[in-house]
Amino acid sequence: MSRPANFGLEPLGAGVGLRREHYGEIIERRPAVRWFEVIPENYLHRGGFVTDRLRRIGEHYRLIAHGVSLSIGSSDPLDMAHLRAVKRFCDEIGSPWFSDHLCFTMVDHVNLNDLIPLPFTDEAVRHVVARVKVVQDVLERPLLLENVTYYMAPSRSEMSEAEFISRIAEEADCGLLLDVSNVLLNSRNQDYDPVAFLDSLPLHRVGVLHLAGFEPFDGVWLDSHAKPVDPETWTLFREVIRRIGPTSPLVEWDAEIPSLDHLLHEADLAQRIMDETAAERTAPPA
């Protein structure tokens, strides 16, 4: 049986993360942007400035929800009120899917406000798989889990990171948001081959890609989202596109946020690389 590419999701082309610093310019200039990724936590249970601007931007642009606090791997119970709020938000903005991170951010009811890696164990796989099913049922749309950067591996004695991700995606029947920069960062921090890593994932489940900048910090490569996309990430991005074809890559920038034009320039570059690589992929051999 053939498996649909892109996890059956519509490839949207290159988009950018919506950030508060750019609201005014987006509303006034209305630049050409294929889609914006929005973080529900910045809007849930809120009103005033942020929700007004999101509504005005949503009148002209495609918006896709990407969460940061699902805490899918936590041993705390799933926050059903939060999930229902995320569903309402996705419905309101017309987000056909929802993505969040394969990690935990809260445990013992304490918020760590960071993406903490899970142990790569069979127990964690079963735990996450069960929760993904609940999440997809509540959200009534596909969930895409993002591979996170990890500076420490709580356990890899049972399986590798790639096996951990693959088993969860296959057993829960969910999609993947492949953060290409995270693959590169992890390959440097954990010393593995990023292309071999790609080849060990169920890439047909990848529906969205993330691209972001990183920098050295305290002896590791840090996923700072404060720098331009690294040249090596662009190279790896080509490798991904060669394997999966046109998709929905997204440029993220969360600190030291540059001008909107700078961000759009990076998104245009992603689109160009994707178009070129996808064309090579489909062209008949010379």
Added chain:
Amino acid sequence: MALAGVLSAIRQLVLDGPPPGGDAVQRRADLAQRFPGLAPRELDDLAAIPPERIRVYTRLVFAGECSLLEWACPLSLAAMHALAREAGDRRSPRELGLELVHRMHAHRPWRSPSVRELVANFQAFVRERCADPLARWSGLADLVDFERTETEVFYAADTPLAPVSAAQLGQMTAMSVGELLECRVARPAYVALRRYGFDVAAFAEQYRGVRPLPSAPDPPSRPWLAACGRAAESGAPTWMTMNGPAEWAALSACGDDAPVSLNDVAAAFLNEMIAGAQAGASPIDEARAFEQFFALLARCFDAGVLLSAESGGR
């Protein structure tokens, strides 16, 4: 032990710090003592993590919280730094901020991803655990409350009520006093009425963007009554000074989100004026009192402190 125990141990290692050092064998022994419920293989796995890699997360978690507080409460942190410097503390604003966040997390752990909760925790932490800076400057509590109020107003959910539109204002201006007093308004639940020991908005205006503060702040001068609403166009928190107890009484007469006629608001305003007059102030001039009342309304509409409860708002 199950996954829950491992995740809990990771949380504690990140927040409280990894074992002090030594090789993996020593670390494993330390971990076994600290987390007696973990299975041998779980202890092996945790002991295999280099402590410096755990400390990367420690720094990221606290730096992230510190950045959020610097965004939400910049003046409070700047004032606390100035007060600490006055007491001989030579640390940078960031170093002091990180230390505060560490202590705050231990005292009041952050239980949700909400910035509102973080800022509420900060206010409680200052009140309960920062006796020294509070004793050095009695305005600190007001400043922290001011910034927390702005955070609350900024994030609060919308009300179904609409700002008073320019067209409505024009219509109101053309009405007779009787017609005008029949109009209905409401104070959104997120609007905050505050009594502070000094004009915190003026202080904020003076020092926004100044880091670090050039000196420790002056002592509070005279009480300031204010309301914080949301500007109609920008949605930004906007402070409005209340000129005396009559204005306070008028706005207090407006219940949260509950429509009230301007007649009721005016009655509260005038009653307080009469009470003030009877208490020894100069007798009230009714025409002048109405002028003051309508001027108050215009300021309230402008600052989003009162919204229209009539249909046909913006």
